[in-house]
Amino acid sequence: MNSKWGRVLRNILVIMMVIIGSIGSAVTYLYSGFVFKTDVYGSSDTKKEEDIPKITDPVNILIAGVDIGTPGGESGSESNPQRTDTIMVAHYEPSLDEMSVISIPRDTKVYSKRQNCYIKITEVHAYGDLHNSGIQDLEEAVEDLLGININYYMKIDYSGFHKMIDAIGGVTVTIPQTMIYDDPVQDLHINFTKGDVVTLNGQKAEEFFRWRKNNDGIANEKDGGDLSRIDNQVVFIKAFIEKVASSSIITKIPGLIQSLSNVLYTNMDGDYILKYALNFAKLGVDKVQFATLRGDTPPWKPGEASYFIYYPEWNRDILQALNGKQFFSRYDKKVKIINKSSDSGIGNKLKTILVNDYSYNRYNINIENTSDDVAENTSLDVYGIEEKYDNLLKDDFLTDVIKNNDKSEDIEYDMIITLGNDSINVINNYNLKEKVVTTDSEGETSNGYSNSSGYNSSSGNN
Structure with missing residues (x-):
């Protein structure tokens, strides 16, 4: 042979x-x-x-x-x-x-x-x-x-x-x-x-x-x-x-x-x-x-x-992969949103988008508002993530500006996005793709979201 x-x-x-x-x-x-x-x-x-x-x-x-x-x-x-x-x-x-x-x-x-x-x-x-x-x-x-x-x-x-x-x-x-x-x-x-x-x-x-x-x-x-x-x-x-x-x-x-x-x-x-x-x-x-x-x-x-x-709301990235989209595990990624725009609310709106539509873990997203240091342009820094996911991350974070960096011990986050004024209209005009879902501290769905098998995921055991 x-x-x-x-x-x-x-x-x-x-x-x-x-x-x-x-x-x-x-x-x-x-x-x-x-x-x-x-x-x-x-x-x-x-x-x-x-x-x-x-x-x-x-x-x-x-x-x-x-x-x-x-x-x-x-x-x-x-x-x-x-x-x-x-x-x-x-x-x-x-x-x-x-x-x-x-x-x-x-x-x-x-x-x-x-x-x-x-x-x-x-x-x-x-x-x-x-x-x-x-x-x-x-x-x-x-x-x-x-x-x-x-x-x-x-x-x-x-x-x-x-x-x-x-x-x-x-x-x-x-x-x-x-x-x-x-x-x-x-x-x-x-x-x-x-x-x-x-x-x-x-x-x-x-x-x-x-x-x-x-x-x-x-x-x-x-x-x-x-x-x-x-x-x-x-x-x-x-x-x-x-x-x-x-x-x-x-x-x-x-x-x-x-x-x-x-x-x-x-x-x-x-x-x-x-x-x-x-x-x-x-x-x-x-x-x-x-x-x-x-x-x-x-x-x-x-x-x-x-x-x-x-x-299912914790697994949207997995469900997307099963339905033909590129798989990228988002739930374990740590994200920092630095809001340097003149709109103090868009940091929270971006967090809602990431959690609701893309299965980022809300507890892994930190928001920092810096009203005294307004920026015009938005940029996304990613750390230790392969470049093949760049287009996917641009879609997630609603930006075309991305910089790839090596991951080091002193970097706590996998992605750090700095929001400038050019993000205000983009984020405020974004329409959520999925039904808005919030979860309480015990992981139960507070709005009675039902999964695809037809049972309410907040129901009791049988």
Whole structure:
């Protein structure tokens, strides 16, 4: 195998594994002898021709990693329904030559049409299993939650996860936190020490992926929830990509594909897997962006389920990415607005625009009015942000003047905008694109904003 073809194979594996690596599945249809199993709940043959996107069209792929169900039972059977430990949506945008991979916390509260009540999204697949429609029900729930159309799905359980990790010779990670947890019912025993460098085989990788809390209680501020698990998954994915991108993986490709050919369930035709893999290989891993849905976990009350409440108004940048716009994570960015104009109110108006239409975090925006130092011209300084986002930031901040700077320890902010008199009419005449949303200190929506799944996000648990 020549080096050029070897690089192509590695790139295909890297990109496809990035997409489905978080659930431990991989990838591609490189040899005609290997085809992935069609899920018992659906088939690409049932899709109408007009419903199948062209390779040049945007596409959303649902990625689901399911647990084993009841230990000792037959996985995926009606008598042994499986929950989803991992749920992701990969959005491929050919026009931008980019991909966004969005994680959905398993405790996310959704309305189940089948159960006619609110449940955790992890339970949707399990209830659907009882009616031979697990992945279809999950697909519908994700579509309703995010207001998007799912084109394809890929699903794998932990047996497939084991096989894939073992096939590539394990993945080496630095353990980010001490993890000690035992669940004798599921025969799950986790024991990792913070700071240790460990090569995880299939079994150990599953333990690393599934950890949520320790036996003795809270280990960190996210312990016991999905976000801690997702953080671990990101650590694993990065190490996984490094392993797959290495030259040593080439000799393992046949065994890797063989190990997955009978455990990866998808409704994507084999030819499409190949075509998408070739497209994804051209992207480069730097054009794959990861994000997790933002929301809140209200204080737990005895007798009630503990939910993760998703707020669409906190996720507009993510929703825009899923609908074809360039993804740029705004919520974690710190912004300073220095108002040097003669209108003391436009700083607050700009803050409303940033929060309402673009998902900047209101608590990360600081406003400074300097009435004794009026400026005529507006300028935006950005720190440590790639220039490819310049046009996006110009739209966000309503200015054409932008300066890129390196980020240093003495710079607290990611963006500092200085408003001059030329911003007064621009900001005052701006019409908000979205319904105005305000949030109180507990994260509940004060105006009863409803998300795309049709439930009021400030309602109580059911």
